[in-house]
Amino acid sequence: MSSLPSQHPTLSLHLTDLTLTPLITSSSSPTHLESLTSLTSSAITSQTTAQRANLGRPQRIMVEYPDSGAVVLQSYLDPRESGGGHSEPEPGSKYKHGHDHDHDADADADPDDATARTGSDDAAAPVLIGVVVAASSDDAREARRAAARLERIGREFQKEWAAQGLEQDTDGRSTPE
Template sequence: MSSLPSQHPTLSLHLTDLTLTPLITSSSSPTHLESLTSLTSSAITSQTTAQRANLGRPQRIMVEYPDSGAVVLQSYLDPRESHSESESVSKYKHDHDADADADPDDATTRTADDAAAPVLIGVVVAASSDDAREARRAAARLERIGREFQKEWAAQGLEQDTDGRSTPE
């Protein structure tokens, strides 16, 4: 998982929770980290704005700048919607193999995910539109890793439930 940034050295990658705590980042300096954190904060604001405008809850926002400029991909990993995100990621990758273990009909899993796993935000930045295809592949991988984190948190929450201890709310 930590090798994802090294697999895409020309891209900036960042995965955080809603408190902007980095889980994965390609940040190489405090200034770079600050920029990625700012983009993540903007992604959260964009999602909130879309919801307030009754546009629904976006799964992904892509921003392209003119004249072959930068490309920014923002992904929203809400554990309550993991089954529909899996379908979207497979379209992203064009090979329909993303998250094959997800069972969209398993309400118990979705409920556990809701209780134990946080919403995650992924940001991928490419310096030019020439790298947009690689950025989409990296975003799909970052999303898949984020869902793996969420599954682990959900599993830990279920273990705490079965041990008789209450899970944090």
């Protein structure tokens, strides 16, 4: 998992939770980390804005700059949606905007309420945000592959957290109230 950034040395990769705690990062300096954290924060704002506009929860957003400029890919890994038929992009597939237009109880929740976005169960896996930045559109294909891998790793983290939470619930050591 930690080798993912080394597999894509021309890209910036960042996976965090909603509190902006880095789980995986290619950050090489405090300034670079600050930039990736800022991009992640704006990704969270974009997600909140989409919810407030009644567009549902986006799965992915891709930003391309003109004149072969940078490409920014943002992925939203909500554990409530991992088993709901939403597929992750395969390497080499077209990375597209994904909007969940299905109405559910969470669509009416306050988007600023972290409990509503992560679920009320403390043992549940957190929502994760993945960010991949390519310096030019020439690296967009590699960025899409790296984003798909980052999403798979994030889903693995979430499955482990959920399993640990269930294990704690069933053996009585730590049951959330």
